[in-house]
């Protein structure tokens with residue numbers, strides 16, 4: 001049996017990664033969602049909280065015992081040193097949890113690593129066979145994030161400014177899906193086309 005395929009799925013904030021990840025899961029992939037891992041590490045009792053409280057102060061943790069996410073967003077996205085500090089705590093923990101989740105794949109099962117910062121990180125590029133980029137205009141990203149999360153435009157643009165550019169992602173992509181101005185059903189067709197291309201009929205799954 002050929003080695004199971006490892007797909008790195010990435011794209012800017014609000015590009016549609018989670019939507020594409022769900023479509024890939026429906027085709028049989030095991031999806032490892034690094035945003036979800038980051039949230040669980042910073043939920044009440046989360047493994048990253050002691051180091052975060054030490055680096056950022058006890059008031060980084062809210063009354064509910066979880067990371068105060070809105071406050072941390074304010075602190076890190078306008079301050080590169082603070083962002084590096086938070087990433088230095090979280091990224092090694094995210095990477096090891098992602099690895100152990102991937103180990104639960106069935107023999108031959110495709111694994112999708114859904115990683116917003118895949119292109120920015122050599123760690124991930126070395127660990128995937130194919131890179132699938134979900135691309136989208138900045139204007140549409142801002143519209144989606146404001147509609148979904150209620151963030152202000154300036155706040156959304158600050159996060160986008162900390163991420164790789166569309167050109168940088170395209171440069172490492174094996175496939176790009178332009179998820180802009182298309183319906184969810186067209187998006188599903190595009191995902192199917194990539195899946196079929198990467199899983200020819202004689203392959204394992």
Ligand SMILES: CC(C)(COP(=O)(O)OP(=O)(O)OC[C@H]1O[C@@H](n2cnc3c(N)ncnc32)[C@H](O)[C@@H]1O)[C@@H](O)C(=O)NCCC(=O)NCCS
Pocket residue numbers: 012013014034035038067068069070072073076083086087090094115116117159162163
């Ligand atoms: C700063 C935090 C607390 C803000 O939390 P919040 O709930 O508001 O946002 P959430 O975690 O849902 O992230 C939303 C999106 O922001 C973008 N984003 C998150 N972290 C980063 C980062 N370090 N650099 C650039 N963009 C980022 C991603 O596109 C992500 O999908 C949180 O994003 C965080 O802990 N970030 C550091 C960990 C990290 O790098 N995560 C990325 C997954 S590898």
Ligand SMILES: Nc1ncnc2c1ncn2[C@@H]1O[C@H](COP(=O)(O)OP(=O)(O)OP(=O)(O)O)[C@@H](O)[C@H]1O
Pocket residue numbers: 011012013014015016017018019020035116144148179180182183184187
């Ligand atoms: N083609 C589309 N048509 C309509 N709505 C879409 C389309 N693609 C994505 N969306 C919507 O846009 C929003 C953002 O999509 P999604 O959550 O998949 O993005 P994401 O890249 O995972 O975002 P984040 O980086 O913030 O986690 C969601 O509310 C989703 O339902």
